[in-house]
Amino acid sequence: MLIHNxxxxxxxxxxxxxxxxxxxxxxxxxxFFWLLTVLLIGLYALGNFQSFLDETLLSLLRGARIxxxxxxxxxxxxxxxxxVRAIFRRRGLVSGSVVAILIGVASAVAALAASFLxxxxxxxx
Numbered sequence: 596m597l598i599h600n601x602x603x604x605x606x607x608x609x610x611x612x613x614x615x616x617x618x619x620x621x622x623x624x625x626x627f628f629w630l631l632t633v634l635l636i637g638l639y640a641l642g643n644f645q646s647f648l649d650e651t652l653l654s655l656l657r658g659a660r661i662x663x664x665x666x667x668x669x670x671x672x673x674x675x676x677x678x679v680r681a682i683f684r685r686r687g688l689v690s691g692s693v694v695a696i697l698i699g700v701a702s703a704v705a706a707l708a709a710s711f712l713x714x715x716x717x718x719x720x
Contacts (some may be wrong), residue, residue, distance in 0.1 A: 614680050618691065621673040625698045628666035632705040635659040639712065656713040663706030670699035 639655040677691035 614676075614683065618673065618676040618680050621669055621676050622691075622694060622698075625666050625669035625673050625695075625702075628662045628669060629698055629702050629705065632659050632662040632666055632702065632709070635662065636705060636709060636712075652716065653713070656709050656716065659709035660706065660713060663702050663709055666702035667699055667706065670695050670702060673698070 635655050635658045639652055639659070642652050642655060674692060674695035677695055680691070
Protein backbone atom coordinates (compact mmCIF):
# COMPACT_ATOMS: atom_id res chain seq x y z
CA MET A 596 0.00 0.00 0.00
CA LEU A 597 2.81 2.37 0.86
CA ILE A 598 4.59 1.75 -2.44
CA HIS A 599 1.39 2.37 -4.38
CA ASN A 600 0.91 5.76 -2.67
CA UNK A 601 4.53 6.76 -3.38
CA UNK A 602 4.15 5.94 -7.07
CA UNK A 603 0.89 7.84 -7.26
CA UNK A 604 2.38 10.92 -5.58
CA UNK A 605 5.47 10.94 -7.78
CA UNK A 606 3.50 10.70 -11.02
CA UNK A 607 1.11 13.61 -10.37
CA UNK A 608 3.31 16.74 -10.62
CA UNK A 609 5.10 15.72 -13.82
CA UNK A 610 2.86 17.69 -16.20
CA UNK A 611 3.13 20.88 -14.16
CA UNK A 612 6.87 20.48 -13.82
CA UNK A 613 7.27 20.15 -17.58
CA UNK A 614 5.40 23.39 -18.15
CA UNK A 615 7.47 25.18 -15.51
CA UNK A 616 10.64 23.77 -17.06
CA UNK A 617 9.54 25.07 -20.46
CA UNK A 618 8.88 28.57 -19.09
CA UNK A 619 12.14 28.61 -17.13
CA UNK A 620 14.09 27.47 -20.18
CA UNK A 621 12.59 30.20 -22.33
CA UNK A 622 13.40 32.82 -19.73
CA UNK A 623 17.00 31.58 -19.52
CA UNK A 624 17.42 31.61 -23.31
CA UNK A 625 15.92 35.11 -23.63
CA UNK A 626 18.14 36.39 -20.84
CA PHE A 627 21.20 34.75 -22.42
CA PHE A 628 20.64 36.46 -25.76
CA TRP A 629 19.97 39.78 -24.02
CA LEU A 630 23.20 39.52 -22.03
CA LEU A 631 25.06 38.58 -25.21
CA THR A 632 23.64 41.67 -26.90
CA VAL A 633 24.69 43.88 -23.99
CA LEU A 634 28.15 42.30 -24.06
CA LEU A 635 28.55 42.94 -27.79
CA ILE A 636 27.46 46.58 -27.48
CA GLY A 637 29.74 47.00 -24.46
CA LEU A 638 32.66 45.55 -26.42
CA TYR A 639 31.82 47.94 -29.23
CA ALA A 640 31.99 50.89 -26.82
CA LEU A 641 35.25 49.57 -25.36
CA GLY A 642 36.56 49.02 -28.89
CA ASN A 643 35.93 52.63 -29.79
CA PHE A 644 37.90 53.69 -26.74
CA GLN A 645 40.71 51.20 -27.42
CA SER A 646 40.77 51.83 -31.21
CA PHE A 647 39.74 48.38 -32.43
CA LEU A 648 39.86 47.73 -36.15
CA ASP A 649 36.86 48.96 -38.11
CA GLU A 650 35.99 45.47 -39.28
CA THR A 651 35.99 44.21 -35.69
CA LEU A 652 33.65 47.02 -34.63
CA LEU A 653 31.33 46.20 -37.54
CA SER A 654 31.32 42.53 -36.58
CA LEU A 655 30.38 43.40 -33.01
CA LEU A 656 27.47 45.58 -34.17
CA ARG A 657 26.28 42.99 -36.67
CA GLY A 658 26.34 40.37 -33.93
CA ALA A 659 24.31 42.65 -31.68
CA ARG A 660 21.78 43.18 -34.48
CA ILE A 661 21.36 39.39 -34.68
CA UNK A 662 21.18 38.58 -30.97
CA UNK A 663 18.78 41.39 -30.00
CA UNK A 664 15.87 40.17 -32.19
CA UNK A 665 16.51 36.61 -30.99
CA UNK A 666 16.18 37.85 -27.43
CA UNK A 667 12.93 39.61 -28.29
CA UNK A 668 11.59 36.47 -29.95
CA UNK A 669 12.36 34.29 -26.95
CA UNK A 670 10.94 36.95 -24.63
CA UNK A 671 7.66 36.78 -26.56
CA UNK A 672 7.64 32.98 -26.31
CA UNK A 673 8.44 33.32 -22.62
CA UNK A 674 5.47 35.66 -22.18
CA UNK A 675 3.18 33.18 -23.95
CA UNK A 676 4.52 30.38 -21.76
CA UNK A 677 3.83 32.45 -18.64
CA UNK A 678 0.26 33.03 -19.81
CA VAL A 679 -0.27 29.32 -20.54
CA ARG A 680 1.21 28.39 -17.16
CA ALA A 681 -1.05 30.93 -15.45
CA ILE A 682 -4.10 29.48 -17.18
CA PHE A 683 -3.32 25.87 -16.28
CA ARG A 684 -1.78 26.38 -12.83
CA ARG A 685 -3.57 29.59 -11.76
CA ARG A 686 -0.45 31.34 -10.48
CA GLY A 687 2.68 33.23 -11.48
CA LEU A 688 1.21 35.57 -14.07
CA VAL A 689 2.36 38.92 -12.68
CA SER A 690 5.99 38.17 -11.83
CA GLY A 691 6.66 36.18 -14.99
CA SER A 692 4.96 38.78 -17.16
CA VAL A 693 7.01 41.60 -15.66
CA VAL A 694 10.26 39.72 -16.33
CA ALA A 695 9.23 38.87 -19.90
CA ILE A 696 8.21 42.45 -20.63
CA LEU A 697 11.45 43.81 -19.18
CA ILE A 698 13.55 41.43 -21.26
CA GLY A 699 11.54 42.26 -24.39
CA VAL A 700 11.77 46.02 -23.92
CA ALA A 701 15.48 45.87 -23.07
CA SER A 702 16.07 43.76 -26.18
CA ALA A 703 14.19 46.24 -28.34
CA VAL A 704 16.26 49.11 -26.95
CA ALA A 705 19.47 47.14 -27.55
CA ALA A 706 18.41 46.31 -31.11
CA LEU A 707 17.66 49.96 -31.82
CA ALA A 708 20.96 51.04 -30.30
CA ALA A 709 22.92 48.52 -32.36
CA SER A 710 21.11 49.53 -35.55
CA PHE A 711 21.64 53.22 -34.82
CA LEU A 712 25.35 52.70 -34.14
CA UNK A 713 25.72 50.64 -37.30
CA UNK A 714 24.02 53.33 -39.36
CA UNK A 715 26.12 56.00 -37.68
CA UNK A 716 29.31 54.02 -38.20
CA UNK A 717 28.63 53.20 -41.85
CA UNK A 718 26.51 55.88 -43.49
CA UNK A 719 26.60 54.05 -46.85
CA UNK A 720 25.02 50.86 -45.51
